[in-house]
Amino acid sequence: MQTRVEEKPSTTKRMIVMVVGVLLLIGVIAGIKVLSIMRMIAASKPPPPAVVSTSKANYQDWQPELRAVGTLRAVRGADLALDIAGLVTRVNVKSGDEVREGQLLLQLRDSEDIALLHQLEATAALADVTFARARDQLAVQVISKADYDQTAADLKAKHAAVTQQEVNVSKKALRAPFSGRAGIVTINPGTYLNSGTTIVTLQQLDPIYVDFHLPQKDLAQLRTGQKVALRLDAFPGRTFAGAVSAISPKVDTDTRNVQVEAKVANPDRVLTPGMFTNVSVDAGAQQRYLTLPQTAVVYNPYGETVFEVLTKAEADKRQAAGTAGDDPPKDAKPAKKAAKGPPPVPPETLVVQQSFVTTGPKRGDQVAILKGLKEGTEVVTSGQIKLKSGVPVRIDNSVQPADSPNPTPQEQ
Numbered sequence: 001m002q003t004r005v006e007e008k009p010s011t012t013k014r015m016i017v018m019v020v021g022v023l024l025l026i027g028v029i030a031g032i033k034v035l036s037i038m039r040m041i042a043a044s045k046p047p048p049p050a051v052v053s054t055s056k057a058n059y060q061d062w063q064p065e066l067r068a069v070g071t072l073r074a075v076r077g078a079d080l081a082l083d084i085a086g087l088v089t090r091v092n093v094k095s096g097d098e099v100r101e102g103q104l105l106l107q108l109r110d111s112e113d114i115a116l117l118h119q120l121e122a123t124a125a126l127a128d129v130t131f132a133r134a135r136d137q138l139a140v141q142v143i144s145k146a147d148y149d150q151t152a153a154d155l156k157a158k159h160a161a162v163t164q165q166e167v168n169v170s171k172k173a174l175r176a177p178f179s180g181r182a183g184i185v186t187i188n189p190g191t192y193l194n195s196g197t198t199i200v201t202l203q204q205l206d207p208i209y210v211d212f213h214l215p216q217k218d219l220a221q222l223r224t225g226q227k228v229a230l231r232l233d234a235f236p237g238r239t240f241a242g243a244v245s246a247i248s249p250k251v252d253t254d255t256r257n258v259q260v261e262a263k264v265a266n267p268d269r270v271l272t273p274g275m276f277t278n279v280s281v282d283a284g285a286q287q288r289y290l291t292l293p294q295t296a297v298v299y300n301p302y303g304e305t306v307f308e309v310l311t312k313a314e315a316d317k318r319q320a321a322g323t324a325g326d327d328p329p330k331d332a333k334p335a336k337k338a339a340k341g342p343p344p345v346p347p348e349t350l351v352v353q354q355s356f357v358t359t360g361p362k363r364g365d366q367v368a369i370l371k372g373l374k375e376g377t378e379v380v381t382s383g384q385i386k387l388k389s390g391v392p393v394r395i396d397n398s399v400q401p402a403d404s405p406n407p408t409p410q411e412q
Contacts, residue, residue, distance in 0.1 A: 049350070049392040052383035053400055054309055057373050060291045060405075062363055066221060066281040068260075070212030070230070074273040075263075076178050076204040081196050082108065084171050088191045093200060095184045099176045106187065106199055110172035117165040120158070127151075127158040180204035181269065205269040210242065212279045213257040221283040222247055228262040231278045232271075240264050240271065244281065289360060289368035295401040296381045297359060297367055304359050306373065307352040307380040307387050315351050315390065352380060354389045365402040 086108030093105045134151040137143045183201035187193070210230060214222065224247060230240040242264030251258050262279070264271065298305045310318070357372030373379070380387065381401050387393070 049394040050383060050386050051396050052307075052309075052352075052380045052387070052393050053397050054378050054395050055293055055296060055381045055400070055403065057290050057292050057369060057375060057377045057379065059288055059375055060366075061286045062289050062291075062361070062368070062405075063282055063286050064221075064284040064361075065363075066214055066218050066283050068212040068214055068279045068281075070210040070262075070277050070279040072271055072273050072275045072277060073209040073211055074180075074203040074205060075207055075209055076180060077202065077273055078177065079198045079201045080105070080174060080177075081198050082106075082171065082174055082193060083195050084108075085193060085195045086110075086172055088187060088189050088193060091185065091187055091189055093182050093185055095182065097182045099180065099182055099202065101176055101179045103176045104173055105176055105182070106174040108172040108193070110169055113165065113169045113172060117162065117169055120162045120165050124155075124158040124162045127155040131155040174199060176202060178202070178204055203273055205272065206266045207242075207263050208266045208271050208273070209245070210262045210264055210277060210279060211259060212262075213252075213255070213259055214281075216251050216256050216258055218283075219247075219251075219258055222258075222260065222281070227282040228264065229280045229282075230264060230271075231280075232275060234275065235270070240266070289370075290373060290375060291366045291368055292373075292379060293381050293401050293403040294362065294365055294367045296379045297357065298384050303356050305354050306357050307384055308355050308373075309350055309378040309380060309393065309395070310353055312349045312351050312392075315353050318353065349392050350395065351390055351392050352387050354387075364405040366405055 088106060089109050090107040091105075092103070092107070093099060099105065131151050131154075134143060134148050138145065138148045180202045181204075183203070185200050187199055193199070210228070222244065224244050226244045228242040228244060230242065231238075232240075242262045244260060245263040246261040248259040248261075260281075262281075292306070296306055298307075355372055358370045360368035360370040362368070380393070383393075
C-alpha cells in the first residue's frame, strides 16, 4: 500500500505575502502624511483674489422725466376720394409730390356737365332779361303784381339751377383741401372710379403730432407747454424736440391712463404719421444725485447693499472705528488663542467691505444713491456673487457693465 502525504505551504510564499502587506501599509501611511502636508501648505497660502469690475460714485444732474411710448400723427391728414363715379381724364399729381391748397389733383370726364351748365347759364341770362322787362312794365302798371312775382321767382330758380350745376361740375375735380405731401398714386387716366374710392393720401408733415398715454398718477406733473423729446429707432442718436399741446380732460376707465398730445417741429419732414417713438416729458426742475450703475447694487430682502473697494489697512481702520468705545463685559473671559490659519493679508491688498445704501429714482442703467456713500467711493459693479466683507479682490475694468442714462436695445 502507498501512503499519501499532505503538502504544506512553503515558508518562502508566506514571507512574500507578509512583505507585500507591510509595503501596502507603509504606502497608505505615507499617502495620509502627504495629504496632510498638502493641506497644511494650502492652508498657509492666502486665497487668490476675486476678479471684479468697479466704478466710482459721482454726482450727476438729472432732469425728472415722464416716459411713454407714442405714435406720430399728422396735424392734417386725409385719404382723398370723390363722392361721384366717373372716368378719369387727367391726373395732375405724382407720388410724393408737395401740393398746395386748392391744387387740382385729378379730373373726371365732365364735358356733359359743362354743356348742361352752359345751357342753364343761357336760361338764367334770359331770365335776367325777362325780369328786367317785367320790372319796367310793373313800374308803368302794364302787368300785374302777380306776373312780376312769377317772373322774379323764375329768375331765382334759373340761377339756383346754375349754382347746382356748378357744384356738379366741381365734383368731377379733386382738389387739395390743404397743403401737404401726396402719397402713392396708383390711378391713371382712363380708369373708371366708383364713388368713395380712395385716390391718394395727403399728409401735412410740419409740424406733426405725437399721441401717448401716461398713468393717472402723473397727472399732477403734467402741464401744457412742457418740453418733450422724441427718440426713434429709425434715427438713432437723434432727438426731436416739441411741447405738450393738449391733455385729455378724462381718464380712460379701462386702463386708468390719460391721453396726451404734443406738437413737434418737423422741418425736414423725416417724421411720418404712424411711426413708433419713445417720448420723454420734462417734469420739474433738475436735481443733483450721486449715481452708480444699477448692477453695483445688490438687492436683498433686508435692504440694498454695495461692496466698497478698500485697502486692507483702511478696512481694518474702519472696523476698529466702528467697534471703538465698546467696553468688554465684567464677566468676560480672556479670549482663547486663535487657531492657526492662513497668513494675514498685507495692508496694501485691496479688499471689499459690504455697506448698506438707500437707493432713489432710476434713469436708464443708473440708480441714485440717497444715503450710504460718498462721492468718489469705488464700488464693485460685477462679480458680487462670490464676495463677502474682507475678501481680497483684483480689479479688471476691461469690460464694464452698461451705465447709460438713455439705453437703447442692441440687435444681434
